[in-house]
Amino acid sequence: MSDELKTIESITSQEYKYGFVTDIEQETIPPGLDEDVVRLISAKKSEPDWLLEWRLKAFRHWTKLQAAGAEPTWAKVKYPPIDYQKIVYYAAPKSMPALSSLDEVDPKLLETYAKLGIPLEEQKQLAGVAVDAVFDSVSVATTFKETLAEAGVIFCPFSEAVQKYPELVRKYLGSVVPYTDNFFAALNSAVFSDGSFVYLPKGVRSPMELSTYFRINAANTGQFERTLIIAEEGAYVSYLEGCTAPMRDENQLHAAVVELIVLDDAEIKYSTVQNWYPGDKNGVGGIYNFVTKRGACRGDRSKISWTQVETGSAITWKYPSCILQGDDSIGEFYSVALTNNYQQADTGTKMIHLGKRTRSTIISKGISAGKGQNTYRGQVKIMPGAQGARNYSQCDSLLIGDQCSAHTFPYIDVRNASAQMEHEASTSRIGEDQIFYCRQRGISTEDAVSMIVNGFCKDVFRQLPMEFAVEATKLLEVSLEGSVG
Amino acid sequence: MSASTTVAAAQPAWLLPPPEASFAGQPDNLTALRRSAWEQFTETGLPNTRREAWRHTNLDPLKQFAFRPQAGDVPVSAEALAPYRLDGEIGAVCVNGTFRPDLSNLANLPEGAVLESLAAAIGRGALEQLQAFEFDQDQPAEGLSMAWLQDGIYLQVPQGVVIEQPLHFYFVSTGNDDSTVSFPRVHIQSGDNCQLALVEHHIGLGSQPRLTCSVTRIEVGPGAVVEYLRLLEEGAGAHHLASITARQQAGSQLQMTGLSTGGDLQRNDVTAALEGEGASHRMAGLYLVRGREQVDNHTRIDHMAPHTSSVETYKGILDGQGRGIFTGRIVVHPAGQQTDARQTNRNLMLSDQALVHTDPQLEIFADDVKCSHGSTVGQVDDEAMFYIRSRGIGMAEAHRLLVHGFSAEVLEQISHPLLRAVATEQVNRWLEELPAP
Secondary structure (H helix, E strand, C coil): CHHHHHHHHHHHCCCCCCCCCCCCCEEECCCCCCHHHHHHHHHHCCCCHHHHHHHHHHHHHHHHHHHCCCCCCCCCCCCCCCCCCCCECCEEECCCCCCCCHHHCCHHHHHHHHHHCCCHHHHHHCCCEEEEEEECCEEEEECCHHHHHHHCCEEEEHHHHHHHCHHHHHHHCCCCCCCCCCHHHHHHHHHCCEEEEEEECCCCECCCEEEEEEECCCCCECECEEEEEEECCCCEEEEEEEEECCCCCCEEEECCEEEEEECCCCEEEEEEEEECCCCCCCCCCEEEEEEEEEEEECCCCCEEEEEEEECCCCEEEECCEEEECCCCCEEEEEEEEEECCCCEEEECCEEEECCCCCEEEEEEEEEEECCCEEEEEEEEEECCCCCCCEEEEEEEEEEECCCCEEEEEEEEEECCCCCEEEEEEEEEECCHHHHHHHHHCCCCHHHHHHHHHHHHHHHHHCCCCHHHHHHHHHHHHHHHCCCCC | CHHHHHHHHCCCHHHCCCCHHHHCCCCHHHHHHHHHHHHHHHHHCCCCCCCHHHCCCCCHHHHHCCCEECCCCCCCCHHHHHHHCCCCCEEEEEECCEECCCCCECCCCCCCCEEEEHHHHHHCCCHHHHCCCCCCCCCHHHHHHHHCCCCCEEEEECCCCECCCCEEEEEEECCCCCCEEECCEEEEEECCCCEEEEEEEEEECCCCCEEEEEEEEEEECCCCEEEEEEEEECCCCEEEEEEEEEEECCCCEEEEEEEEECCCEEEEEEEEEECCCCCEEEEEEEEEECCCCEEEEEEEEEECCCCCEEEEEEEEEECCCCEEEEEEEEEECCCCCCEEEEEEEEEEECCCCCEEEEEEEEEECCCCEEEEEEEEEECCCHHHHHHHHCCCCCHHHHHHHHHHHHHHHHHCCCCCHHHHHHHHHHHHHHHHCCCCC
């Protein structure tokens, strides 16, 4: 046992690997938030009037919420109150390079990506993955545009979409997550600086997996990106996002909004590997990851699949959800959330069944180590019209160490007698007999733990695209290295 | 709309401070306790649906009723209770919350055990035990019941005493002319290694709207074995708010089963704290809901000591526009290492208009534990139906058989044969009125 404890200590004492600051000249605005800041952000992006109006409406709504003290407190996470006037709401690398080729991109940026293990050059050769890299809040490089353009796929930074395809953006923006949805969605709607926009016309299968990389670099900035993906009838896309942030002592706020819209027979597969800075082992610093992600299966036989691997952030608070409107539509949610040291995670999903014969699957795996706190919170709602709806949920928690905790709060509302709903949850720790079995066969405790944890998460990793699955496995090893007893 | 608003604006008597006359003749310390309970109740008042624990149950409609406490000395015929009597039972009867020695039958009570009116017990100095449990701010029955405290049943079983005959506590509410509110309380103290089986039976004899705010406290001493069955069969017009709290010492076993059939609105908060090492607990519930009835069960099991175990099984059958709510929480405290806890909630929906909310919850602060929960919502299996019908059994009968089979899992868990029999009868009464699909 003492050996195991030592291993645990060595793992938990592992420092954040991606903690470096890229020294690039940044263009920022002074901290604080008022209508002028919203106007300024909008002006910097030369946005049309309707979008500015929308931002202002969102900002006024947010101000009202804040005045009413409506900042949500129901989640099982603890953090000191956020001073929204101390945050910088816009930070962009100053010298925006022309994006005709990678050579023109600031080499320092490329270096950053190289350190992160996703060099764009390699990506370019690694056929099948196009990268739209978001550095702080502005997209700086987009690859494989031509290949995608040939297929008819629009994949571009959000700000570019606003200029080039305003009618599409205007039609769908806020239609799944309106600015009145919640406190952080309102904040995001007011100040979002960039993000990704994907549009798949009727019948188009994206020829490659799309990928975005987010990185928060400047101190005291918030990242408020907005992603909008629309899949027209029969279209298919697999979209990946990865996130990191350098080491910063102060907590940084990340409040993103992701909206997915899927029409008849279309499918979106959305995968996230989130590795924001989790704070040091005393719980100082780290990212507050307060994200609203929601997809609407508007068409019949449409499908949305969320996969997430959450190993970072001081606080993770997100519930990727599916609104299953179309008949026979399918929602899936696969999640691995790991909390170590003082990390807190309150995450889960919402499956709202409206259409007939809609199906949803929820597989959630929570791992708590150190003083980590892991909560699954999910809702399955089967409305009266959802004849023959089907849901299966499974939430498992793994406890590593005696100071962590795991909680499960599923909310299940069934309003239709023909619905079938199953929910299962379990909590356990790595059995001493399991470790013993592996040790007996000459496997070190650390490897045994890593093996068991990987086995525990297998159901979720299997859903990830190949490159991400490898990265996720590595991330888990890094985050837990040797940590288990 | 405006009419209901005006009714709600004027507080009914049961939401006003208890009249001074009700304190007459009571000991000073009880008066002080009741007044402070009223203070605590007014801090939150009747909870609204913005409170997490009350999201699915709206108590506002209760405010339109002018419930009034009724006298306990109204005539109740022995025949009215006869159908419920068990063989050889030790029966104690409360009418409208007041203990009635004339209807009770304590002949079989073994020597050493005390079974008496709560008022008498308080007179003898049992007041401390009333305060031994924490006040649950989320359950208004707690505050109301203490503030209006008049009477109830007090049971004390000393060390090593085994009571073989079932104890049967009746709580009868009457009221054919007036809306009744009653505040029955049960306090049970079981000493080391004693053994007993108990039925708490709520029966409605009146036709007017009624409200029962019931509080039950069970202390289970080290090594004691206690079985507790709670039957709610109050009929149309009945509203029931209950708080049942148990504390278990080392090596004790407690089995609590709740059965709900009938009543417009029921809310049961059942809490068990496993305080002693090796305590084991079984919690079961069956709620049969039809018409526009609503049953809301909130349970909580705290594992506070090592090597404790709990098994929780709640099942619901929902017909008509019935609403069933289950919120079950298992909390494993840091000291609760080697906890083994299992929780299941299964619901059978017989109608399209029925509604189920099920929120099973786990909160775990220890690492060496085995905990699981599961919940399902489904309907009568077509294949099983076909199988039975292919053997020449009619539609209605086949349906009833399957529904009965679904409820059997809970009934079979009741260990004492007489307790199982009385619960089964109650379920059968409900099933008889079950319409064919």
